[in-house]
Amino acid sequence: MIIVTGGAGFIGSNIVKELNNRGRSDILIVDNLGKSEKYKNLIGLHYLDYIHKEKFFSDLNNFNADVEAIFHEGACSDTMEYDVNYMMKNNFETSKQLLKFCDSKKIPFIYASSASTYGGGKNGFTEGDKFEDALNPYAFSKLTFDRYVRNFLKNSSTKIIGLKYFNVFGPQEIHKGKMASIFYQLYKQIKTTGIAKLFKGIDGYGDGEQRRDFIYVKDVVKINLWAMENDIKNGIYNCGTGQAHTYNESAQAVINALGKGRIEYIDFPETLKGKYQNYTQADTAQLINAGYNGGFTDFNSAVKEYCEILERNGGYYSYVD
Numbered sequence: 027m028i029i030v031t032g033g034a035g036f037i038g039s040n041i042v043k044e045l046n047n048r049g050r051s052d053i054l055i056v057d058n059l060g061k062s063e064k065y066k067n068l069i070g071l072h073y074l075d076y077i078h079k080e081k082f083f084s085d086l087n088n089f090n091a092d093v094e095a096i097f098h099e100g101a102c103s104d105t106m107e108y109d110v111n112y113m114m115k116n117n118f119e120t121s122k123q124l125l126k127f128c129d130s131k132k133i134p135f136i137y138a139s140s141a142s143t144y145g146g147g148k149n150g151f152t153e154g155d156k157f158e159d160a161l162n163p164y165a166f167s168k169l170t171f172d173r174y175v176r177n178f179l180k181n182s183s184t185k186i187i188g189l190k191y192f193n194v195f196g197p198q199e200i201h202k203g204k205m206a207s208i209f210y211q212l213y214k215q216i217k218t219t220g221i222a223k224l225f226k227g228i229d230g231y232g233d234g235e236q237r238r239d240f241i242y243v244k245d246v247v248k249i250n251l252w253a254m255e256n257d258i259k260n261g262i263y264n265c266g267t268g269q270a271h272t273y274n275e276s277a278q279a280v281i282n283a284l285g286k287g288r289i290e291y292i293d294f295p296e297t298l299k300g301k302y303q304n305y306t307q308a309d310t311a312q313l314i315n316a317g318y319n320g321g322f323t324d325f326n327s328a329v330k331e332y333c334e335i336l337e338r339n340g341g342y343y344s345y346v347d
Contacts, residue, residue, distance in 0.1 A: 027074065027093050031056040031082075031124070032100030036199040037138065037191070037246055039067040041097050043198075043343050044247045046072045054091075056082045057100060064201040070343035083120055086127050095254045098124055098137035103164060104205055105142065105301075110163045117167035122174060125186070129178075134185035136253050139262060141192040141239070141306050143169040151239075152309040153190070153262055161301045172262055179260050187253045189246075192266030192308050196243030196332050200341045207240075208273060209329060212280045213336055216287035222277040226291045229304055233291040234274035236304045239266040242328035248320050249313070258316045266308025267322040279326050283333035 028045060032038035033055030042053055051072035058079045059065050068076070079100060082089075101117045121137065128135035144151050145159025155173065160166040175188055195207035212222045224234035231237075249265050274289065281287035294302075323331075335341060 027052050027054055027091050029054045029056060029093055029096045031079065031096070031098045032138075033057055033073070033076075034059060034064045034067050035099060036067075036196075036202060037194060037243060038097065038099035039071060039198045039343075040196065040243045040247045041099065041250055042071045042073060044244075044251060048251075062201045066342055067198045067201065070345045072345075079120075083123060086123060089127075093131070093133050095134040095136065096124065096128055097250060097254075098135065101138065101168075103140075103202070105162050105164045106204075106297075108163055110166065113163040113167040114170070117164070118171050118174075121171045125175065125178060128186070129182050129184045132184050134187075134254060136185075136187045136189070136250055137171075137175075139172050139188045139190040140165065140168045141190050141264070141266065141308065142303070143172060143190060144303075144306070147303060147305055150309065151264065151266075151307055153264060153312055161303070175262065182260070186260045187258070188262035189249060189253070189265040190262060190308075191246060192239040192241050192264070192306055194241055194243050194246050196328070197335045197339075197341050197343060198243075208238075208276055209240075209280060209332060210336070210341070212277050213284070213333060216280060216284055220287055222281065222287055222289045223292050224273045224277060224289060225294045228294045228299070231304050234277065234289065235272050237270040237272045237307075238303070238305070239268070239270050239307045240276065240325065241265065241267050242323045242332070244328075245320075245322045249318060252318055252320060256317060261312075263313045263316065264308040264310060265313070266306070266310065267325075268308050268310035269325075270305065270307040271325055275325075276329070279329040280333060282326070283330040 030038045034057040053073040055076045142165035143158050149157040160169045195209045199206045227233045277289050
């Protein structure tokens with residue numbers, strides 16, 4: 027059995043989908059469906075069972091199934107959530123609990139970290155304490171767990187791999203709403219109004235020239251499964267392409283994919299000033315040196331494929347895909 031926490035979420039459901047593509051359906055999905063439409067992400071997937079996260083964690087010490095690996099994707103990823111106690115309980119405390127369980131049972135533990143742990147990026151984007159920072163409670167919760175893991179690794183022989191996700195986009199992110207990728211936001215805007223709205227320049231960046239390391243969710247999944255299947259050194263690795271693209275390039279890629287649309291620039295929101303990453307670009311050296319050679323999907327090809335899935339299936343996978 028393989029366990030995927032956050033298995034109904036964006037990246038978690040994509041991991042389940044790729045496991046399905048590889049002939050695996052012996053999967054336990056752990057999540058909290060709540061009142062969102064996240065349940066729609068499960069309709070196109072094959073899995074053994076689903077369990078609510080509260081029950082899973084409350085019964086964890088009595089869990090005796092044969093588990094091949096745990097992908098820990100579950101977290102509150104809302105960068106506008108400012109209840110720090112909630113973030114720490116949801117993202118940090120449960121992650122510690124699961125880490126200790128995996129260590130005691132010698133179960134490979136592969137978990138989602140975030141490029142938000144680099145803060146504004148003033149120190150660069152290389153793995154390690156001296157490069158890290160946090161601009162919001164979400165980033166702080168992820169950073170705190172990364173640092174806990176680094177200390178934990180000193181006395182553990184279990185496979186423990188953290189992946190610092192950069193700006194992930196692709197199918198099954200619809201439920202994220204305002205936290206969904208820029209590509210989904212632009213797709214909706216262009217389909218509704220014909221206009222792609224980007225932020226005006228700030229902090230020395232021109233209009234729409236803020237740039238991010240955008241990585242297609244299928245590549246993120248590929249790296250997760252590579253980490254499970256290969257004998258690599260325990261640690262925390264960047265999960266990005268190593269190449270940044272501007273928001274102008276992003277909007278143009280969506281416009282090209284849809285064959286229509288134009289760009290307009292809007293004022294930068296006051297609420298985001300001082301809390302926004304204008305630039306991200308992963309240092310991929312550690313990932314490559316660990317043996318990853320799977321490459322990354324071409325940027326424009328990935329955006330085109332994603333738009334085609336949005337057009338065809340509304341951004342969801344089909345059970346028969």
